[in-house]
Amino acid sequence: MDNVKKRAAELLKSEAVKVVIGYTMGTNGKPRAAFIQNAEDVDSLIFNAQCVQNLAVYLSKAEIKQLGKPAIVAPLNVLRAIIQLASEMQIQENELIVLGVSPDGELIDFQNFSAIEKYLEDFNMEVDAKEKETLEKISSMSLEERWKFWNEELAECFKCYACRAACPMCYCHKCAVEQNKPQWIPVAAHRLGNLEWHIMRAMHLAGRCVNCDACHEACPKGINLNFLTKLMLNDAQEEFGYTGVTLKEGNLLSTFKTNDQENFIQ
Template identity: 55%
Template sequence: MNEYQTIAAGLLSSGTAAMVIGYSEGSAKRVRPVFFTRPEEASTLVFDSRCVQNIAVYLTKKEIRTEGKIAIIASLPVMRSIIQLASEHQLSEEKIIVIGITPSGEVKQFNGFDALDAYVSSTTIEIEARYREKIEQVEKMTLTERWNFWKNELSACFKCYACRAACPMCYCTRCTVEMNQPQWIPVPSHTLGNFEWHIMRAMHLAGRCVDCNACAEACPLGIPFNLLTKQMILQFKKDFGGYNPSLKGLNILSSYLPDDKENFIQ
């Protein structure tokens, strides 16, 4: 067994963890999330570039929360999600063990959030060049061209909400699209309803999105709505010098400092 499999098996056999969440081989050369409770299952855990689904999404699910202490095989985006969720008081430290695998393949076990926070803070969210280029292209468009670009892309959406379901930050038990007194966002998947949905979702992720790409990977129609969240991250970089999920720092969009350079709120 390799290092993370051995750690996972050890945590289960000692009873330190009740369940390990990770990835195993799935269908058609894909990987799938797995929920192991027996140490002998750990040898089928896999971790490679196919593991793009963000499995931090399961940590806030009621079905999983009741399982006891959870160990999770975590890529860097999963680790970032855990810190972001913790900073939003959605996870309790004593119920999670993080078996982190860094981008260089180093396995690091984190038993508390402080150590994980320190590791996550030492990294930076970088938007991949191919997305930066696409965003630049869209930004260079005239207003009409940009409107048509998004109209064309977003009108395909049939509102299966796979983007929302795949996102660890979309943990609200009642989403804005489900509010119907009044109905804020139109339910039908017509162009207007789709615009409102995707813009609302992007806005709710401002300063929170960890750029894991799970939403876009989940979309069965390949709609590039992740350009919206990626653009915001680039904008934060320009305006605030970037951000990283953190337990110590301030959440950019929900914090206020008296010496803020903008004075409209004073």
């Protein structure tokens, strides 16, 4: 982590960047995001296994953008989000300095986004075995059971949209739920409204989700809403050979390959 701090201080001193986005210790003993603008403050940066928030979410926030060019402390989940955002034209290579962080906190230098893309090839974006078991259990339920399961799971949601605020891929200025001409998704947190919101959220993340679990971490009710995106990721991998984020334009849902399976069309 010392290397990361040193580099952050250099960048701020030389004014190569105006702000360093990283993790610091929060008031309740849990890490939180830090926005460091002075080189003297870099010592407050930390990195440990609890640093799970996806900092890439701040890259598209107007409040952070107006601070000037950022550098970002980037463990695996942030790196994935950066590549996905770049493939969706949301960030440019020259607008950002990436301070890659290995799982044990060491600085990794990336010359450009392609180097990040290459680095990510070694880390399979798979749903882990334990989660896979749960997902299979859900998938094997009968239609009625599954309907009941999701209705119960989502009943707790009161539409605070913390999941949306935490997701690095939810960067739209005006979310579809706030579109009211016409109002496709009901505003109220009733059963149907909740279901529609979460299905829409999952569909909007199809082929884009970086599997960082930020949405689940942010949910004050601890709803397993990431199961929906994970199921989608599982399908993407099994049905279409999706291996993870890439810089190329387009995503799984909007493009086709000639060898894509079409066995669902009958």
